[in-house]
Amino acid sequence: MDISTFQAYAYFFFTAFMVVVLYAYIYHLYSSQWKGKRDYEKYGDIALHDEITDQPIEHVSQNDDKK
């Protein structure tokens, strides 16, 4: 297999793979919201409540253990 054939295959499969991943990501974003696992929209508040005295939307590490 010469290099240009390889390029063409690599290109095709990677593009197909990326499209699948992208759609899976869309599904993931919405399904976590339906299932109530995680509402992604809450992260938009990170910009709004960004004083150093504000509570983080999600704490690093500690909170994970408590859940």
Add this chain to the structure above:
Amino acid sequence: MFHWLEKHPFFFAVAVFLTIAFAGLIEILPNFAEASRPVIGTKPYSTLELAGRHVYIKNSCNACHSQLVRPFKSETDRYGHYSLSGEYAYDRPFLWGSKRTGPDLMRVGNYRTTDWHENHMKDPAAVVPGSIMPAYTWMFKNTADIDTAYAEMLTVNKVFKTPYNTELPMADGSKATVKMAATLDEAHTDALEEAKVIVADMKDQDVKDAVAAGKIPEIVALIAYLNSLK
């Protein structure tokens, strides 16, 4: 999986990098071997031409002049045969340019002469009425850097095997050899010989005197380079 990625900055960065790097891998790397084969008739630059090329670069001539003839009738009518990949095999860096404020120069050596360039570089509007190109008077005073040109010649010969001192086939079936001097002094002598040929067609007395005294003004090197563009 997605959420995990969003929370782990290191792996997130890796994922981003892979996504953006892939296009480069596919598009750029595998093409390298193919595109750099010279077409018949392409020669590497001589010392003086290289020095002239450096003058061209130093003054960003490529900011206004392209060196790329596209395959359209209007362009081949105006500038000559459209460009072939192999014609650029010895161009490091490439000088295609991105804007044609002035005309293309890919084959300017075919239709402009030494004295045309001399008058034009001194006062463009006197040669081409209405020209908006500035004059390049300092090129008549500054001395061309032959040392650096020779250093570059040695480098490309050593690292990239650019064929100096080698017989190369020309389009008309003849052979041509571009010389690389063995020492720096010899390179200076060779460049001066080349310069004398150019200066014979020039009128500027200061430039003639400089070359007679063994110095090569930038304009002479530049014209040598422009004449080599065919």
Add this chain to the structure above:
Amino acid sequence: MENRPLEYDYTVAKMFMLTTVLLGIVGMLVGVILAWEMAFPAVNTIAGSGLAEYTNFSRLRPLHTDAVIFGFTLSGIWATWYYVGQRVLKVSMAESKFLMFLGKLHFALYLLVVVAVVGSLLMGITTSKEYAEFEWPIDIAVVLVWVIWGMSIFGLIGIRREKSLYISIWYYIATFLGIAMLYLFNNMEIPTYFASGGIGSWYHSVSMYSGTNDALVQWWYGHNAVAFGFTVPIVAMIYYFLPKESGQAVYSYKLSLLAFWGLMFVYLWAGGHHLLFSTVPDWMQTMGSVFSVVLILPSWGSAINMLLTMKGEWQQVASSPLIKFMILASTFYMFSTLEGPIQAIKSVNALAHFTDWIVGHVHDGVLGWVAFMIMAALFHMAPRVFKREIYSKSLMNTQFWIQTLGVVLYFTSMWIAGITQGMMWRAHDEFGNLAYSFIDTVAVLHPYFTIRAVGGTLYLVGMFLFAFNMYKTMTSSRRVEESELQNASPMGA
């Protein structure tokens, strides 16, 4: 010490704000000089024919592009990073002596590089590759600056309180990675002094790639330097500053995430559109064309998201000049990301390439989108960094309208100039001969070059108003309380 509450530390942000304003003025001033030189060539010798070498169009042109890209824009990116980064990660730079030191080192080295670049470009020391003109010693310094920034990003992320990375951080990370990869590969060069055993000038180098390959790498770099310098980090800014200033959360956070991955995937493929009809392989040219068109989707994803963020709050656009700047910026973003793909279509490109239309496209992107967003970001930061209200709201409004007029004059004149010249180049008479000599196609552009120069000058006037407003804000404006800084920035009359 212990009793003082923890605060964000904006020392480094302030430093970069200063260079943003200064280098913005320098870069645009040089641009205006260039514009007048094209309209009236006598301007080339404005400082006398003895100095013509240094005031001449071709010597100044790389200085203009590099001052705007690596001076103004990059400073703006870093000024906002050292501000936004702390806030959305909820960690202060005062908490880490090491990061503070890195930040200051970052700025000091950057200043050194700026001085070296300005000096070397004026002397004509250049590799000729657009936006990568610097010779190898400067390249090494640039890489060092970049590595320090990377350490600063990941260092700050390492000590963060907020677990999730806000979308702006994603974009800053992508900027860092993208430019690092592109810059390294495009600047592969061999110093001739060392390879030849000590002959010639020590700073000269020769490119590792030749001819067509060199062009391919250069435009892969050139296009994506625009992507990761003029798009990605500016999107990072607008995702933070527009919601914060308007008090409205991003319209759809999910859409912002999707647009991010879409942009990352598609952008790099589009570089080939700079080389249509050249000697690079055909399939690459076609792919460059196709992906350029696909690129509209993720670009508009972000831009529409921004406009929808203002849903129900459009009265703010009328009342706040700061919001005006940002809304106009995202409108120009939509506009130039539509214009770009149109130019990348092969038949359009055949006409537009090498003409002033391309110059027009670059400038509606940079003046309309990049510069407006950076100025808006600085306006938003100023009251919070200096603890004073913005000096004058009416001055902001004046600046906004002067600069908007400037941009409009700029791109409309360049459209007409580009299309006119492109059509004239290809015109044949009834016998099949070329209808116009080259100089005919230059002479006809004079009025458009003049209009463009006027547009550019107006924009520069706006820059001076901006600098004055910022200076007054910093030194003599009314002091404000913390409580006034929640959302909309406080402004004096």
